[in-house]
Amino acid sequence: MKQSEDNFKILKRYLRVYIKMATNSFVVWLARRSAFIIFLIGKIVRYSFYFGFLIFLVKSTNGFAGYTGNQILFFTATYVLIDTLAQFLFRSVYSFRQLVVSGDLDLVLVKPINPLFRSLFGGADPVDLITLPAIIFVVVYALTYLTTYYILHTTCHQRFSYFSLFSYCSLITGHNNYGN
Amino acid sequence: MGKYLKVLGISFQQEFAYKLNFIMWRVRNVMQVLVFFFLWSSVFQNPDANYFGYNKEKIIAYAFLLIFVRAITMSSRSVDVAGIISNGELSNLLLKPINFFKYWITRDISSKFLNIIFSFVEITFLFLILKPEIFIQTNFINIMLFVASLLIASLIFFSIAMLTSFVPFWIPEISWGAQFLVIVIFVEFLSGAFFPLDVFPTLVQNILKFTPFPYLVFVPIQTYLGSQNIHLNLLSLGIGAMWAVILLFITKMVWQKGLKVYEAVGR
Numbered sequence: 290m291k292q293s294e295d296n297f298k299i300l301k302r303y304l305r306v307y308i309k310m311a312t313n314s315f316v317v318w319l320a321r322r323s324a325f326i327i328f329l330i331g332k333i334v335r336y337s338f339y340f341g342f343l344i345f346l347v348k349s350t351n352g353f354a355g356y357t358g359n360q361i362l363f364f365t366a367t368y369v370l371i372d373t374l375a376q377f378l379f380r381s382v383y384s385f386r387q388l389v390v391s392g393d394l395d396l397v398l399v400k401p402i403n404p405l406f407r408s409l410f411g412g413a414d415p416v417d418l419i420t421l422p423a424i425i426f427v428v429v430y431a432l433t434y435l436t437t438y439y440i441l442h443t444t445c446h447q448r449f450s451y452f453s454l455f456s457y458c459s460l461i462t463g464h465n466n467y468g469n
Numbered sequence: 470m471g472k473y474l475k476v477l478g479i480s481f482q483q484e485f486a487y488k489l490n491f492i493m494w495r496v497r498n499v500m501q502v503l504v505f506f507f508l509w510s511s512v513f514q515n516p517d518a519n520y521f522g523y524n525k526e527k528i529i530a531y532a533f534l535l536i537f538v539r540a541i542t543m544s545s546r547s548v549d550v551a552g553i554i555s556n557g558e559l560s561n562l563l564l565k566p567i568n569f570f571k572y573w574i575t576r577d578i579s580s581k582f583l584n585i586i587f588s589f590v591e592i593t594f595l596f597l598i599l600k601p602e603i604f605i606q607t608n609f610i611n612i613m614l615f616v617a618s619l620l621i622a623s624l625i626f627f628s629i630a631m632l633t634s635f636v637p638f639w640i641p642e643i644s645w646g647a648q649f650l651v652i653v654i655f656v657e658f659l660s661g662a663f664f665p666l667d668v669f670p671t672l673v674q675n676i677l678k679f680t681p682f683p684y685l686v687f688v689p690i691q692t693y694l695g696s697q698n699i700h701l702n703l704l705s706l707g708i709g710a711m712w713a714v715i716l717l718f719i720t721k722m723v724w725q726k727g728l729k730v731y732e733a734v735g736r
Contacts, residue, residue, distance in 0.1 A: 323640055323642070323643055323646075324642055327646040331649050334655070335653075338654070338663075342663070349521065353514070354514070
């Protein structure tokens with residue numbers, strides 16, 4: 290009982306720290322409004338190109354590799370969602386190299402918090418947060434076209450597997466970025 | 470001339486300073502081409518299929534040419550200019566008895582030279598592994614036009630890299646933002662480096678022909694593949710050359726205006 294209470298306290302402390310770090314990150318971004326707008330436009334254009342290309346391709350080929358157009362859209366949208374979610378949560382890994390090279394990692398190591406947590410979750414990205422709803426919409430939109438198929442052919446276990454793998458892939462993507 | 474040869478030599482050695490970094494950059498390029506290769510291989514599962522004016526041989530040739538064309542046109546050190554403007558390091562360069570543009574063109578040449586060597590190794594390696602049926606151009610005129618289009622593409626990319634790098638003269642905090650938007654997004658998608666532009670509807674393709682982007686990757690590859698007749702190839706080359714001249718002129722003008730507002734922040 291005592292152990293679980295301690296764990297809960299630690300979890301609460303880390304959540305408070307995360308909220309603080311995320312708020313700081315958002316404030317930094319808002320202070321650089323022009324950069325914020327450029328990156329936001331860039332991400333929107335990039336996703337528009339991704340999906341535009343797929344739609345043109347699928348329309349001309351009527352699907353490929355055994356997948357229908359909607360399945361391809363759902364597949365790609367899921368990938369983009371995982372990638373964006375991972376980048377939103379783990380954006381600060383991009384600056385990790387700089388921390389090591391400049392010696393600023395010392396400042397992270399002396400703080401009473403897990404340095405890996407600080408390095409991974411240190412800077413939530415509001416640009417990704419803004420684009421996330423649109424990507425979720427595309428996933429749901431593609432899913433609604435597949436719904437009939439899924440209700441008829443998938444089990445609860447398979448649906449649960451999708452969401453589990455989705456969460457797992459987000460973590461893997463984040464850690465891959467960490468390796469870079 | 471001697472000093473630029475020295476710059477070329479030093480720059481070439483600098484490329485080897487962070488070997489793993491360079492190797493990972495090449496791995497990234499190969500991965501992009503592999504994605505392209507496997508995606509289009511699955512689209513062309515039926516060997517007799519013909520989509521967007523390509524058969525399987527030509528689309529595979531497009532994938533392999535991407536490695537080579539990207540190595541020539543898109544490998545560049547001039548993208549570093551944005552960083553040296555925003556942190557004030559540009560002052561060091563301005564004090565040297567060296568022409569700014571010649572210096573960066575020389576550094577670009579060194580980067581391209583190294584990337585071309587690696588691209589040949591990668592193409593050979595992938596060719597041996599994947600054993601694709603590939604289209605080989607035998608027409609000498611097409612090959613010469615292809616070489617000319619690569620030269621024009623390199624000049625266009627140099628100008629675009631420079632123009633986006635000059636943004637920090639006015640907005641120092643956007644050293645990477647402008648390059649992300651223009652080079653990573655627009656150049657990558659609209660040049661044909663991500664997919665052949667024939668995928669787009671005709672109207673979009675016609676609009677794109679009036680922009681400099683297709684002349685970076687798509688037009689050189691089309692020229693090699695001989696997808697158009699000689700007159701259209703020459704016309705494309707002419708438009709590309711016109712874009713190169715216009716962009717170089719604008720680059721020079723923006724540079725002169727930028728120097729007037731340069732404050733050497735941090736120095």
